[in-house]
């Protein structure tokens with residue numbers, strides 16, 4: 001397994017990015033502004049994450065996704081560990097991530113990796129997404145914001 005930064009000339013794995021974010025418009029927007037990292041196994045892209053500098057000293061993981069057939073095998077945790085390592089090398093002091101109130105597994109993963117909940121952006125998904133989103137029988141309405149001091 002190899003994690004590397006995607007070159008600007010290479011095309012990002014949009015089918016993976018769409019697993020984490022149903023809005024192609026949002027994806028296109030942060031792909032242009034952020035840095036994309038991919039994880040490859042035997043030459044195949046199996047996972048991706050996108051890091052965005054949000055303000056001085058702060059970065060956010062705006063998208064993280066693992067190919068469905070490879071989920072639950074520790075790749076997501078490895079990507080987050082790699083993002084922490086990369087952010088530290090850049091001198092970033094605060095790493096942030098956000099996910100929906102209905103994303104139970106993701107909230108578990110992020111807290112296991114050391115992120116703490118810092119706030120709730122109420123109705124974020126109702127304001128920014130045209131389609132209703134449901135996970136685990138829960139409507140995704142609010143963005144749970146988490147952060148980690150590096």
Ligand code: ACO
Pocket residue numbers: 019020021061062063064065066067070071072073074075076077078097098099100103104105106108109112
């Ligand atoms: N309850 C408790 N713990 C859980 C749950 C759950 N429902 N789901 C995962 N975990 C834990 C695992 O037990 C594991 O803990 P451990 O290391 O102590 O055993 C830990 O989370 C890490 O699991 P991984 O196997 O590393 O996770 P995976 O490789 O599946 O990657 C990811 C996680 C990225 C969320 C992946 O499942 C995925 O791509 N999902 C679809 C896209 C998505 O939802 N992306 C995130 C959206 S938010 C955003 O992008 C900022």
